[in-house]
Amino acid sequence: MHIAMTYTRLRTEERMLLDAFEHLGVNCTPIDLRTIVFNPLVPGEGGGQWEDYDAVIDRSVSLTNTLTSVAMLEHFGIRCINPLGAIEICADKLATTLALVRAGVPTPAIRVATNAQSGLEAIEAIGYPAVIKPTVGSWGRLVARINDRDAAEAILEHREILGSVQQGVFYIQEHIDKPDRDIRVFVVGGEPIAAIMRSSAHWVTNTARGATAQGMEITDELREISINAAAATGGDIVAVDLLECPDRGLLVNELNHSMEFRNSTETTGVNIPELVARHVVRIAEEARVESEILV
Amino acid sequence: MNQTTTQAETIEATCPECDAAVVFDRSPLNGEIANCTDCTAELEVICADPITLELAPEVEEDWGE
Ligand SMILES: [Zn+2]
Numbered sequence: 001m002h003i004a005m006t007y008t009r010l011r012t013e014e015r016m017l018l019d020a021f022e023h024l025g026v027n028c029t030p031i032d033l034r035t036i037v038f039n040p041l042v043p044g045e046g047g048g049q050w051e052d053y054d055a056v057i058d059r060s061v062s063l064t065n066t067l068t069s070v071a072m073l074e075h076f077g078i079r080c081i082n083p084l085g086a087i088e089i090c091a092d093k094l095a096t097t098l099a100l101v102r103a104g105v106p107t108p109a110i111r112v113a114t115n116a117q118s119g120l121e122a123i124e125a126i127g128y129p130a131v132i133k134p135t136v137g138s139w140g141r142l143v144a145r146i147n148d149r150d151a152a153e154a155i156l157e158h159r160e161i162l163g164s165v166q167q168g169v170f171y172i173q174e175h176i177d178k179p180d181r182d183i184r185v186f187v188v189g190g191e192p193i194a195a196i197m198r199s200s201a202h203w204v205t206n207t208a209r210g211a212t213a214q215g216m217e218i219t220d221e222l223r224e225i226s227i228n229a230a231a232a233t234g235g236d237i238v239a240v241d242l243l244e245c246p247d248r249g250l251l252v253n254e255l256n257h258s259m260e261f262r263n264s265t266e267t268t269g270v271n272i273p274e275l276v277a278r279h280v281v282r283i284a285e286e287a288r289v290e291s292e293i294l295v
Numbered sequence: 296m297n298q299t300t301t302q303a304e305t306i307e308a309t310c311p312e313c314d315a316a317v318v319f320d321r322s323p324l325n326g327e328i329a330n331c332t333d334c335t336a337e338l339e340v341i342c343a344d345p346i347t348l349e350l351a352p353e354v355e356e357d358w359g360e
Contacts, residue, residue, distance in 0.1 A: 009339065009351075010327040032325050063357040139359040239360070256360040 003028045003284050004053045006069050008060045012262040013273070017059065020277035028277075029053075033065045043076040054291075055079045055284035057276075059258060063091055063136070066258065079287035081280055082257045086235035090257035093135045093171055096233070100252055103232035105225060107252045108243065109174045116156040119170035123152045129175040132159075145175060176243040176251060183242040183250075184213075185222060186259060186272055187230035189279040192218050194270035195226075215268035225250050233257075236283060237276055308346035312336040317348060 003021065005028055007014050014030070021028035037046030044051060056073050058080060060066045070084045082090075089095045100107040111122035123130045123146055130146045132155060137143075146152045156170065181199040185192045195218045200211035218226075226240045229252040239259035243251050261272040306319040315333035323329065327340040328351055337351040 007326060010324050012328075015327070030324055034326070061358045062355065063359075136357075137359075139354075141359070258360050260360050 001026060001281070001284050001288060002053050003280060004031050004048075004050075004056045005029070006031050006033050006056055006058050006060055006065075008033050008062045008065050011061065011260075013260055014059045016262065016265075016273040017057070017277060020271075020273040021281075023274065024277055024281060026277070026281050028057075033060055033069050036069070038069075038072040040072065040075055050076050050078055053078060053284075054288040055081060055280060057081045057280050058087075061258075067091070077291075079283060081237060081283060082233075082235045086233045086238070087257045089233045090235060090238060090255045091136060093133055093254065094169070095135075096255055099232045100229060103228060105228045105232055105252050106248060106250065108176055108245075111172045113170045113172070116160045116170075119156045119172070120149075120152055122170060122172045123156075124149075126172050126174050128152075131173045131175050133171050133173060135169050135171045176245050176253075178243045178245070181244075182253065183216070183222065183244070184264075185218065185226040185240045185242065186261065186264065186270075187226050187235075187240055188237050188272075188275050189282065190227060190230060192223050192226045193275050194218075194264060194268040194272060195222060196264050196267055213263060213267055215264075215270075221250060225252060229255060237279060306346070308340075308348050310334060310336060310338065311348055311350060312338075319346070 003026060005014065005017060007030060018028060018030060031048055036048050039045040050073060056078055058066050058070055066087060070080045070087060073080050074084050089099045094112060097107060097110050109126060111125050113119040113122040128146065128148055131143065132146055133143045144155055146155055181197050183195060183197055185195045195216045196213045197216045198211040198213045229240045230238045233255055235257055239256040240252060241254045243253050245251050265272050306322055307316045310317050310331040310333060312331060313334040315331055317329055317331050317338065323340045323343055323346060325340060325343050329338045329340065331338060338348045339351040341347050341349045
């Protein structure tokens with residue numbers, strides 16, 4: 001069996017994964033996507049011997065690289081982790097909301113508008129405080145809380161004038177009055193393997209923005225909603241971010257297709273990279289059997 | 296049987312910021328991110344052989360989870 005891991009920068013997570021594959025005695029070839037040229041007609045051209053691999057785990061830190069490479073690899077018939085469909089859902093907050101709503105998974109209320117005037121109506125419909133987010137973006141960047149109409153008008157004007165085309169989509173989410181923390185559940189192969197609680201005095205609890213994390217027990221309620229949320233994306237390995245609403249209980253806020261876990265192995269006592277690697281091996285074995293049947 | 300313990304070969308490069316030695320516990324790969332323990336600079340391996348380090352790039356707009 002042969003697995004490849006695509007990357008653009010080799011961070012601690014990617015190193016941990018390579019070590020985990022090595023520990024399992026599985027060959028995993030790291031491929032720097034920045035060195036690759038794709039020819040849709042010839043899988044072996046341009047630096048990657050793609051037909052050699054039973055499965056490819058994408059670990060690119062750049063979403064552009066992820067979307068491009070996974071689209072090409074799936075075109076070559078290679079099983080990617082995660083699949084393109086799941087990445088597209090996780091990477092776009094509107095697509096995430098739609099997938100969760102379709103699957104009946106509880107999630108905060110949102111409104112979407114495409115210009116500043118209707119954006120203001122969307123904010124008023126949600127009520128104050130509201131949260132405005134870019135539909136594509138990560139690590140909590142450009143997420144803003146809007147406390148009143150003055151702030152709403154100012155932010156909408158700024159985004160309309162200064163923002164990229166992407167920010168011309170106004171994704172407005174209700175603000176959940178959570179207890180200064182949010183929850184992340186790591187779901188691997190449909191199974192919640194670990195959970196952390198991230199605490200921060202700032203209302204955006206995101207470890208990339210200085211929140212602190214600790215391990216927590218996966219309750220039945222947490223387990224069920226995380227399984228359903230992961231299933232709604234079709235992802236093999238996803239992190240589910242949840243908020244605790246005082247009235248409605250757990251709500252799924254976001255999902256991540258390329259999760260960061262360098263600190264969570266220690267805080268949870270769960271060897272996340274090893275469980276991820278084992279699952280990738282399982283998928284590669286299945287893909288290999290399937291391709292042998294086809295031949 | 297007597298075994299001679301040879302000291303493990305150290306793999307190191309020089310921090311482009313402060314000239315301190317940056318030690319790797321195995322051969323790094325292209326694009327590998329490392330931290331200088333002296334000046335805490337975040338560094339990227341831009342060439343694996345010979346190991347050449349540069350300051351890691353600023354986060355770009357489409358990065359992150
Ligand atoms: Zn230094």
